[in-house]
Amino acid sequence: MTKDAVQGAAEEADQAQSKKGLKKQQKEAEKAAKKAEKQAKLAADTQSTDEDDFAKDRYGVPQMVQSQQKLDRVLVRVQKLTPEKADQLIWVRARVHTSRAKGKQCFLVLRQQQFNVQALVAVGERASKQMVKFAANINKESIVDVEAMVRKVEQKIESCTQQDVELHIERIFVISQAEPRLPLQLEDCVRPDGEGDEDGRATVNQDTRLDNRVIDLRTTTSQAIFRLQSGVCQLFRDTLTNKGFVEIQTPKIISAASEGGANVFTVSYFKTSAYLAQSPQLYKQMCICADFDKVFCVGPVFRAEDSNTHRHLTEFVGLDIELAFNYHYHEVIESITDTMVQIFKGLRDKFQTEIQTVGKQYPSEPFRFLEPTLRLEYTEGVAMLREAGVDMGDEEDLSTPNEKLLGRLVKEKYDTDFYVLDKYPLAVRPFYTMPDPNDKKYSNSYDMFMRGEEILSGAQRIHDAQLLTERAIHHNIAYFYYVTNTLVAGKIKSYIDSFRYGAPPHGGGGIGLERVCMLYLGLHNVRQVSMFPRDPKRLTP
Amino acid sequence: MSLKELSSLEKALGLKKPNKYSTQGDRKVPVLQSINGPALVGLVTIATHLVQEAKQPELLGGSAEHKAVVQQWLEYRVTKVDGCHKEDIKTILKDLNSYLEDKVYLAGNQFTLADTLMYYGIHHVIVDLAVQEKEKYMNMTRWFDHVQHYPGVRHHLPPVVVLRNRVYTSGHH
Numbered sequence: 001m002t003k004d005a006v007q008g009a010a011e012e013a014d015q016a017q018s019k020k021g022l023k024k025q026q027k028e029a030e031k032a033a034k035k036a037e038k039q040a041k042l043a044a045d046t047q048s049t050d051e052d053d054f055a056k057d058r059y060g061v062p063q064m065v066q067s068q069q070k071l072d073r074v075l076v077r078v079q080k081l082t083p084e085k086a087d088q089l090i091w092v093r094a095r096v097h098t099s100r101a102k103g104k105q106c107f108l109v110l111r112q113q114q115f116n117v118q119a120l121v122a123v124g125e126r127a128s129k130q131m132v133k134f135a136a137n138i139n140k141e142s143i144v145d146v147e148a149m150v151r152k153v154e155q156k157i158e159s160c161t162q163q164d165v166e167l168h169i170e171r172i173f174v175i176s177q178a179e180p181r182l183p184l185q186l187e188d189c190v191r192p193d194g195e196g197d198e199d200g201r202a203t204v205n206q207d208t209r210l211d212n213r214v215i216d217l218r219t220t221t222s223q224a225i226f227r228l229q230s231g232v233c234q235l236f237r238d239t240l241t242n243k244g245f246v247e248i249q250t251p252k253i254i255s256a257a258s259e260g261g262a263n264v265f266t267v268s269y270f271k272t273s274a275y276l277a278q279s280p281q282l283y284k285q286m287c288i289c290a291d292f293d294k295v296f297c298v299g300p301v302f303r304a305e306d307s308n309t310h311r312h313l314t315e316f317v318g319l320d321i322e323l324a325f326n327y328h329y330h331e332v333i334e335s336i337t338d339t340m341v342q343i344f345k346g347l348r349d350k351f352q353t354e355i356q357t358v359g360k361q362y363p364s365e366p367f368r369f370l371e372p373t374l375r376l377e378y379t380e381g382v383a384m385l386r387e388a389g390v391d392m393g394d395e396e397d398l399s400t401p402n403e404k405l406l407g408r409l410v411k412e413k414y415d416t417d418f419y420v421l422d423k424y425p426l427a428v429r430p431f432y433t434m435p436d437p438n439d440k441k442y443s444n445s446y447d448m449f450m451r452g453e454e455i456l457s458g459a460q461r462i463h464d465a466q467l468l469t470e471r472a473i474h475h476n477i478a479y480f481y482y483v484t485n486t487l488v489a490g491k492i493k494s495y496i497d498s499f500r501y502g503a504p505p506h507g508g509g510g511i512g513l514e515r516v517c518m519l520y521l522g523l524h525n526v527r528q529v530s531m532f533p534r535d536p537k538r539l540t541p
Numbered sequence: 542m543s544l545k546e547l548s549s550l551e552k553a554l555g556l557k558k559p560n561k562y563s564t565q566g567d568r569k570v571p572v573l574q575s576i577n578g579p580a581l582v583g584l585v586t587i588a589t590h591l592v593q594e595a596k597q598p599e600l601l602g603g604s605a606e607h608k609a610v611v612q613q614w615l616e617y618r619v620t621k622v623d624g625c626h627k628e629d630i631k632t633i634l635k636d637l638n639s640y641l642e643d644k645v646y647l648a649g650n651q652f653t654l655a656d657t658l659m660y661y662g663i664h665h666v667i668v669d670l671a672v673q674e675k676e677k678y679m680n681m682t683r684w685f686d687h688v689q690h691y692p693g694v695r696h697h698l699p700p701v702v703v704l705r706n707r708v709y710t711s712g713h714h
Contacts, residue, residue: 365710388672389702405672408708 055128058171059135065175075145078112081162085150092117092146092167093175095218097186101136108135109160110146110167113223114357116160119148119167126170135169141178141186141215147171161220183212189219192361206527213532213541224357225529228347229517231354233298235346236319239339245294245323250283252276252300256492263305265314276302279510281432282495284322285461289503294323301512306536310525311453311515315534319516321458322508329434329444329460332507333420336458337373340418340448344369347520355521364522367417367450374419376410378442381421384409395425395441407452417519422446424459431475432468434460434507448509450519458509465499472496543571543584546661549696550588553657554595562587568624584658585615592654600654610648614655622662630666634678637663641680645687652691660688664698676709 076090097111104123109116121127121135138144148167156163188202189209209216216222237247253267253274265276280297287295301318321339325331344367347355355366382392385406392402410419426435426443436442445459462468472492517529527533532541544562551559563572565582573581573590581587592600602608622633637659641647647655667675667685675682686703689695 387702388704388708401671405708408672412706412708 053128053130055126055131058126059131059173061174061177078110078115078117078162081117081150081165081167083152083164086152086165088150089170090148090150092148093143094146096138096140096142096144098140099136099138101132104129104132106132106135108138108169110144114220114353115162116220117162117165117167118157118160119146119169121169121172131172135172138172138174139178139180141182141218142174143176145171145173145175182215184208184215186215186219189216190221190361192363206525210527210533210538211541217531220357221361224354225517225521225523226531228351228354228358228521229513229529231347231351232343232513232517232520233317233319235343236296236298236339239342239346240294240296240321243294243335243339245296245321246292248284248287248292248295248297250277250280250297250299252302254282256495263303265302265304278303279318280320281510284320284508285506286495286498288322288324288506289463289498289501293504296321298513301510308536311518313514313526313530313533313535316515316526316530317513318510319513320508320510322506324504324506325460326505329505329507332458332460332509333375333422333446334372336456336509337375337420337448341369341371341373343516344418344520358521358523362521362523367520367522368411368415369418370414370416374410374414374416375422375446376419378421378423378425381406384413395427397425397428403449403454404452407449410449411452417451418449420446420448429459431471432459432461433471434462444507446509448511450516451522453515453519455515455519456509456511458507460505460507463499463503463505465496468496468499543569545697546584546658547571547587547591549661549694549698550591550657552696553693554591554597555693556591556595583619585619588615588654588658599651602648602653603651607648607651611653611655614647615658618655618658618662622659633663634666634681637684638678638681641684646684652688656684656688656691657694660685660694661698664701668699668701672704673709675703676707
């Protein structure tokens with residue numbers, strides 16, 4: 001390059017540099033200006049916060065409720081917020097489900113168990129800018145006390161249960177704050193499974209729900225499920241009490257495994273061991289022998305079965321029935337099926353809200369049943385299965401897939417989701433089952449099914465000590481020692497003894513509360529219907 | 542397996558004199574040694590020969606297009622269905638099911654050799670299907686039930702039960 005060129009290049013470089021420099025300076029100036037503006041605004045804001053907050057005492061976080069005072073204030077239930085209450089000023093305590101600021105307004109959804117309602121705080125005579133900001137920043141799930149005017153809305157609010165009204169908030173106080181980060185989002189919890197995948201929005205998997213059960217139980221679906229479960233218990237008790245049954249309580253810490261030694265929990269009992277009861281079977285029967293005639297009990301049942309399936313829990317609630325009958329064990333079947341039908345009717349008539357709520361997240365066919373209840377014999381069931389191409393023996397027990405298929409066949413033929421299968425083969429029933437009087441291969445025992453899954457196993461029990469002993473030996477349960485001409489039947493001696501001093505003919509059965517609820521609602525996992533489920537992998541919460 | 546099929550086919554076609562077959566190779570390809578000609582090797586080849594012997598050429602198709610479709614399914618039977626892996630079975634059933642949605646038989650509205658050989662070929666799969674699966678592949682099951690009841694076809698194979706009514710509604714898990 002020539003000297004001139006070099007010079008020119010240098011000059012250009014200088015010019016470029018100064019251009020660059022100018023640009024840089026300009027940018028810095030802009031930045032500084034912006035910063036100053038922001039700071040000024042902040043100062044102005046805080047000034048206005050202190051000066052212009054005319055609504056200061058209409059919102060905030062009051063002192064923790066430590067029973068300081070007795071307020072004579074009526075809190076209205078969200079369920080009752082209907083157009084009837086329009087233009088009334090009322091107080092509500094509910095959870096903040098969502099809160100969303102939009103300019104000079106803040107929209108909230110307030111939730112109370114299965115019900116929710118839209119509420120809004122708007123800058124105006126009653127609410128200041130700061131109050132609206134406060135409302136928008138309340139953490140989800142916080143519990144708030146709200147004084148508001150109930151207003152009718154022209155367009156139905158589809159996303160809430162209370163569709164015809166909204167609350168115009170005048171006062172809002174946070175009674176109990178929730179932490180800002182929730183372990184799971186309630187909206188995700190109630191999202192139907194299919195929807196989540198399609199829109200890319202999350203659904204929550206079962207383990208996460210169960211780990212954070214307290215929050216999961218707040219969802220509308222959970223609230224509905226457990227209200228219905230409470231209803232089942234109540235209907236069970238009421239129906240049986242009306243039939244003259246007596247409720248009994250049976251011990252859960254027992255000395256011998258009642259259903260066989262394999263699936264029982266052992267506990268240390270002072271210097272020895274004891275077991276957690278697998279069923280109240282033995283005690284129900286002893287009550288019958290003690291002349292209580294008709295008994296039922298509601299209590300926990302413990303099964304140490306290492307099954308990780310959709311329908312097994314290690315601890316569940318058993319609803320057990322036992323009654324003495326006159327001449328034929330079908331009297332027992334009729335009593336039990338009638339009880340079940342009364343429960344189904346009660347749920348259908350008094351729990352429709354709950355059934356519909358659950359159906360929003362878990363849609364299913366409504367539960368169908370016949371009156372009187374359908375009763376098929378085991379041999380008929382086997383014939384139906386064989387007709388459908390299943391290969392099974394006469395005395396073979398029903399496998400779970402075959403039970404389900406039979407349920408579908410029965411549903412298709414008789415249009416019922418609930419039926420009884422009577423006269424099971426003796427070989428597959430427990431030792432205390434009364435054999436059929438005419439055919440040695442069969443027994444006076446029955447199972448009941450809902451939507452093709454077993455919910456009850458029952459039978460006429462052997463009430464004769466001699467026969468009971470024979471059957472126990474046959475099943476290798478009793479060990480015999482001849483002591484002073486008396487048969488001493490090992491571990492189950494006290495059980496067999498109950499029948500030696502006059503025992504009436506009797507029978508009964510037991511159902512699992514969780515399974516009944518699960519199948520009635522058409523759900524697919526028993527853990528959804530157990531508040532704090534126990535299975536081989538879960539001991540908390 | 543192929544030998545049993547061929548003897549059943551002979552009976553189905555009404556051929557009075559049963560032939561003597563042998564096999565060759567690990568895959569037991571059937572061979573028919575004829576007295577005055579070259580040996581016929583392969584299931585489809587021999588089956589085609591038997592059809593012509595029985596003077597029922599309509600079983601191989603009418604028009605040129607029809608004939609081609611029959612050949613296509615005969616080839617499908619021998620290449621895709623025979624010796625297929627467990628994972629491929631679902632694909633085959635899906636294929637057949639969607640194909641048969643608007644056709645009575647494999648080659649349209651006429652019963653052909655393709656139907657017979659396909660029936661023999663997938664019987665061992667269908668016989669083990671659960672009721673729910675059979676309902677899932679509704680069209681294929683309908684075709685299968687039709688062919689197994691076609692006069693003279695079944696012979697050496699046990700009948701597969703197909704329920705007349707749907708037991709699993711669409712919403713069922």
